[in-house]
Amino acid sequence: MDLLSKLVAWLTSAGQWAGSEGIAQRLFEHVEYSLLSTLVAALIALPIGLFIGHTGRGAFLAINLSGFGRALPTVGIVTLVFLVSGLSMTPVYISLVALAIPSIVTNTYAGMAAVEADTKDAARGMGMTGLQSLWRVEVPLAAPLIMTGLRLATVQVIATATIAAYVSFGGLGRYIFDGLAQRDLTQVMGGAVLVAALAVAVDLILAGIHRVLFRHRLT
Amino acid sequence: MTIEWGWLTTHTDDLLALTLDHLATAVPAVLLGLLIALPLAVVAHRVRPLRGLLLGISNIMFTVPSLALFVLLLPITGLTRTTAIAGLTVYTLVVLLRNTVEGLDSVPAKVREASLAMGRGSLGTLVKVEFPLALPVIMAGVRVASVMTISLVSVASYIGYGGIGQLFTDGFQRSFPTPVLAGVVLTLLLALAADAVLVVVQWLCTPWIRKGARA
Amino acid sequence: MIRFESVTKRFANGTTAVDDLSVEFLEGGITVLVGSSGCGKTTTLRMINRLVDPTSGTVSLGGRDVRELPAAQLRRGIGYVIQQAGLFPHRTVLDNIATVPTLLGWGRRKARARAAELLEVVGLAAESGKRYPHQLSGGQQQRVGVARALAADPPVLLMDEPFGAVDPVVRTLLQDELIRLQAELRKTIVFVTHDIDEAVRLGDRIAIFRTGGHMVQIAPPAELLARPADDFVAGFLGAERGLKLLSLISLQDVPYEPIAAVRTTDTAAQARAEATGRWLLAVSPDGKPAGWLDVHALDGSDSIGQAALTPVRGLTDADSLLSALNETVSSPTGMAVRVDAAGVLVGASRDDVVHAHQRSLA
Numbered sequence: 001m002d003l004l005s006k007l008v009a010w011l012t013s014a015g016q017w018a019g020s021e022g023i024a025q026r027l028f029e030h031v032e033y034s035l036l037s038t039l040v041a042a043l044i045a046l047p048i049g050l051f052i053g054h055t056g057r058g059a060f061l062a063i064n065l066s067g068f069g070r071a072l073p074t075v076g077i078v079t080l081v082f083l084v085s086g087l088s089m090t091p092v093y094i095s096l097v098a099l100a101i102p103s104i105v106t107n108t109y110a111g112m113a114a115v116e117a118d119t120k121d122a123a124r125g126m127g128m129t130g131l132q133s134l135w136r137v138e139v140p141l142a143a144p145l146i147m148t149g150l151r152l153a154t155v156q157v158i159a160t161a162t163i164a165a166y167v168s169f170g171g172l173g174r175y176i177f178d179g180l181a182q183r184d185l186t187q188v189m190g191g192a193v194l195v196a197a198l199a200v201a202v203d204l205i206l207a208g209i210h211r212v213l214f215r216h217r218l219t
Numbered sequence: 220m221t222i223e224w225g226w227l228t229t230h231t232d233d234l235l236a237l238t239l240d241h242l243a244t245a246v247p248a249v250l251l252g253l254l255i256a257l258p259l260a261v262v263a264h265r266v267r268p269l270r271g272l273l274l275g276i277s278n279i280m281f282t283v284p285s286l287a288l289f290v291l292l293l294p295i296t297g298l299t300r301t302t303a304i305a306g307l308t309v310y311t312l313v314v315l316l317r318n319t320v321e322g323l324d325s326v327p328a329k330v331r332e333a334s335l336a337m338g339r340g341s342l343g344t345l346v347k348v349e350f351p352l353a354l355p356v357i358m359a360g361v362r363v364a365s366v367m368t369i370s371l372v373s374v375a376s377y378i379g380y381g382g383i384g385q386l387f388t389d390g391f392q393r394s395f396p397t398p399v400l401a402g403v404v405l406t407l408l409l410a411l412a413a414d415a416v417l418v419v420v421q422w423l424c425t426p427w428i429r430k431g432a433r434a
Numbered sequence: 435m436i437r438f439e440s441v442t443k444r445f446a447n448g449t450t451a452v453d454d455l456s457v458e459f460l461e462g463g464i465t466v467l468v469g470s471s472g473c474g475k476t477t478t479l480r481m482i483n484r485l486v487d488p489t490s491g492t493v494s495l496g497g498r499d500v501r502e503l504p505a506a507q508l509r510r511g512i513g514y515v516i517q518q519a520g521l522f523p524h525r526t527v528l529d530n531i532a533t534v535p536t537l538l539g540w541g542r543r544k545a546r547a548r549a550a551e552l553l554e555v556v557g558l559a560a561e562s563g564k565r566y567p568h569q570l571s572g573g574q575q576q577r578v579g580v581a582r583a584l585a586a587d588p589p590v591l592l593m594d595e596p597f598g599a600v601d602p603v604v605r606t607l608l609q610d611e612l613i614r615l616q617a618e619l620r621k622t623i624v625f626v627t628h629d630i631d632e633a634v635r636l637g638d639r640i641a642i643f644r645t646g647g648h649m650v651q652i653a654p655p656a657e658l659l660a661r662p663a664d665d666f667v668a669g670f671l672g673a674e675r676g677l678k679l680l681s682l683i684s685l686q687d688v689p690y691e692p693i694a695a696v697r698t699t700d701t702a703a704q705a706r707a708e709a710t711g712r713w714l715l716a717v718s719p720d721g722k723p724a725g726w727l728d729v730h731a732l733d734g735s736d737s738i739g740q741a742a743l744t745p746v747r748g749l750t751d752a753d754s755l756l757s758a759l760n761e762t763v764s765s766p767t768g769m770a771v772r773v774d775a776a777g778v779l780v781g782a783s784r785d786d787v788v789h790a791h792q793r794s795l796a
């Protein structure tokens with residue numbers, strides 16, 4: 001329990017939060033990396049998911065992509081890109097984006113595939129063009145699952161963004177890697193707790209937004 | 220990026236040894252996760268008030284960075300394979316618990332009632348009716364957990380039990396991309412192979428679905 | 435007028451859904467397509483609004499090949515109703531109905547006003563416009579489906595098993611509603627169903643399809659029932675084909691005679707004085723048949739108001755010979771009670787008169 005009290009002291013000391021190496025700054029960096037990566041991933045993954053869902057072409061890819069994403073060893077990717085491209089944030093962003101894309105594609109596709117054939121049929125039967133059916137019917141109906149995909153990806157990215165510190169950048173991972181190097185367990189735990197807390201908090205916020213947005217929905 | 224193919228041919232023995240080492244960590248983690256998840260899932264499925272609690276805790280566990288988890292276990296289990304296995308078990312447990320509860324939920328209440336009505340006990344119904352019917356969903360969870368674990372083992376290279384992941388640390392320290400690339404590819408192939416094996420296992424375990432598909 | 439010329443549809447998997455179909459569906463009438471499952475009814479229907487394109491042959495609408503217009507534009511001019519209504523679950527009932535007007539660029543207010551108007555036309559409360567489809571019953575959803583198809587006032591309506599998913603009572607109600615609407619709107623309707631009774635009730639003409647996409651016969655219901663082209667059609671129409679035919683013949687030409695009746699407010703003594711046999715017809719104070727009164731069961735009581743009456747159904751001239759036969763069987767006197775359009779008693783037809791009329795038709 002000695003460790004626990006040290007952890008509490010670490011987390012609550014004002015000095016720990018302030019300054020360019022402080023928790024507040026690290027938290028900000030962590031959020032920055034995560035948001036940017038998820039945003040880029042969404043910009044790539046959403047059109048792909050919507051295209052596959054709307055046309056039905058490449059469904060095999062959409063279904064299996066999430067498995068592939070899970071199998072990719074993030075540490076390996078970061079190391080590889082780092083060795084190839086040199087020291088910059090590029091390896092971190094590439095691996096985080098690669099991590100986030102599969103969940104978004106798979107969920108977007110699943111949402112689009114779950115729109116009932118009858119509903120799409122009715123949309124076409126009433127004279128909607130392909131694009132009108134997509135924007136007015138399919139996307140709104142798939143929105144809850146698309147949102148779930150984004151939420152899943154965001155949480156995954158937050159939990160993994162610690163690797164930025166592995167290649168000497170900031171974020172909450174700093175505490176974990178510095179703590180490891182200095183054999184300072186309190187600091188490692190502090191970092192871990194902060195990452196987990198951030199991920200859980202963001203998850204809860206997104207879940208709340210989800211509930212407000214889709215409160216009229218049946219399911 | 221220059222790949223030194225020669226390195227591959229001179230290190231096949233090492234690659235094989237690392238792969239076996241990788242499996243020696245991954246396989247127990249999945250099995251242990253399954254062993255713990257099944258009874259917990261039954262509890263979460265049957266005892267409604269505990270359900271939210273169990274699933275909620277496991278969801279939070281899932282957000283703890285894997286590296287941090289290994290480190291947190293160090294004071295308890297030390298620099299051993301047990302630490303690597305225990306850490307990974309936490310993640311497999313989360314996935315398997317979620318899927319097993321979902322699988323049990325998917326068994327129609329009528330089927331359960333029919334079994335009870337025919338005089339089978341609660342435990343008998345669970346083993347003979349509910350688990351078999353939930354098997355496809357549980358197996359889907361086992362596949363996800365296995366693939367995820369195989370990719371996560373490499374993180375344990377910080378504590379010396381990373382299997383194929385040792386290639387990443389090795390390549391990083393020597394600024395030598397060939398083993399890193401080999402490690403990434405090998406991890407993907409291993410995940411693919413494990414998934415394929417599990418598909419076959421599932422196919423063998425669910426003859427009723429096979430017959431249905433053929434009809 | 436909708437016209438098929440040597441139309442064949444073969445799907446990519448090799449199924450021939452429609453085989454060399456040549457037929458015309460009359461303008462301003464209901465053509466019902468019936469046939470066993472998978473015989474190509476839906477495919478035929480969907481070739482009209484180009485949800486399916488024929489492999490060969492041409493489909494024309496009002497003399498123009500349907501391929502002349504862009505598909506979306508064509509479809510905005512054709513109402514389409516499907517089973518379970520196919521409503522958009524994320525839009526309110528009002529927005530669902532306003533879909534096509536909105537697509538046609540009517541502007542939001544005008545489209546909504548039109549939608550509100552249609553709610554009334556299909557017999558839904560104005561309040562239901564604000565609800566989401568899943569908050570309505572199956573029958574109400576079907577009504578919304580019909581309203582949505584009617585919104586832009588298209589001359590043609592395609593209906594694919596629109597009432598297939600509702601219970602028989604609601605189905606009859608919806609059929610009545612459609613008959614009433616059609617009397618007013620005179621749309622060209624193509625209607626698909628599995629239910630032969632529904633076909634006989636609604637159809638101006640019925641087309642019977644056989645598996646493999648062949649149309650076997652197309653004729654008005656009476657002609658079809660009287661002269662089925664072959665055993666397949668006869669089998670499809672069912673064993674009670676004769677009775678179904680009777681359901682198409684009205685009572686207009688069946689004579690009736692005056693009948694003695696007491697009012698439910700009269701006394702038992704008055705009833706006994708009026709009676710010539712055991713049974714006497716009782717009418718309510720406004721002249722509508724109330725039921726058959728068993729005079730033998732009357733005790734000394736003053737009023738007949740409390741006496742148990744055997745139910746009676748008054749038939750108008752528009753009712754069918756089949757219902758008259760049914761009344762002669764179920765009423766204790768063998769009489770079919772006749773009423774005017776307001777439901778007021780005008781007389782009764784004896785069973786031998788009804789039977790004689792039925793025999794005279796053969």
Ligand SMILES: Nc1ncnc2c1ncn2[C@@H]1O[C@H](COP(=O)(O)OP(=O)(O)OP(=O)(O)O)[C@@H](O)[C@H]1O
Nearest residue numbers: 445446447449451470471472473474475476477478
């Ligand atoms: N998109 C498609 N691809 C391949 N085959 C199809 C397709 N749509 C229909 N079919 C086949 O064409 C045949 C006719 O189908 P259709 O839907 O027109 O039948 P139907 O008469 O409407 O049947 P039901 O009464 O069951 O609705 C069936 O054998 C069906 O399996």
Ligand SMILES: [Mg+2]
Nearest residue numbers: 475476477594
């Ligand atoms: Mg059909």
